[in-house]
Amino acid sequence: MKLTGFDRTIALVTGAGGGIGAALVALLRQSGSIVIATDLSAPVLEPQPAQPPAYARALDVTDAGAVDALVQWIEAEIGPIGFGVNVAGVLQVGTVTGIDDAQWRHVFAVNTDGVFHLSRALARVMSPRRAGAIVTVSSNAAGVPRHGMAAYAASKAAATMFTRCLGLELAPLGIRCNIVAPGSTLTPMQTGMWADAEGGQRVIDGNPDTYKAGIPLRKLATPEDIAQSVMFLLSEQAGHIAMSDVYVDGGATLRG
DSSP: OOOOSOTTOEEEESSTTSHHHHHHHHHHHHTTOEEEEEESSOOOOOOOTTSOOEEEEEOOTTOHHHHHHHHHHHHHHTOOEEEEEEOOOOOOOBOTTTOOHHHHHHHHIIIIIHHHHHHHHHHHHHGGGTOEEEEEEOOGGGTSOOTTBHHHHHHHHHHHHHHHHHHHHHGGGTEEEEEEEEOSBSSHHHHTTOSSTTHHHHHHHOBGGGTBOOOTTSSOBOHHHHHHHHHHHHSGGGTTOOSOEEEESTTTTSOO
């Protein structure tokens, strides 16, 4: 089955500088979308003459004014945004008693406020057209407690429920909002937590000392695995899916 609905559709992606965001941008471009790829520093986009245009822009999702300005620029200079994907995120590891106020606020500013800023801006321009799709890349940590990851898990849980509430508001207008919840994925965010080359295998095996189950599929996800799930939720083939939270974690959380 070929996914459809991407040809010349304008897609705005945050967190596109690497990992899942970069993989998603590549798939969107291959599928014929016009992509605006954003990150704190403008992502590097390889020229693809056979594909529709793509634009790289620097964007701090914690800055509501900057988010609003970019959305308005796209609408005025490029065209109506059809897809919005919240990928930008940060990880803060540490116990609750060890995290300071600034660290806590920063995680929420990116992972939760950033999703709110972009989704609100998109809802404002999509609503009059009664069309569009928004996907938030959250985490399976939003639904399963993680030792030493309270800030990250809580911020992702908030982003998840926000996206579902937004989806309830926008569904009557034909705008679909959904969530993809990755598990352990081969990105710098994941590998940065490893102490040595055996880190990946330890994630797959699980760790009883921190009450963490292993991965039944016996492998880590690739960024492309997660990006493919986002592509499905954006596509016409997912036209009757709204407010869903799709776990893409190889069965690690033992839930659907």
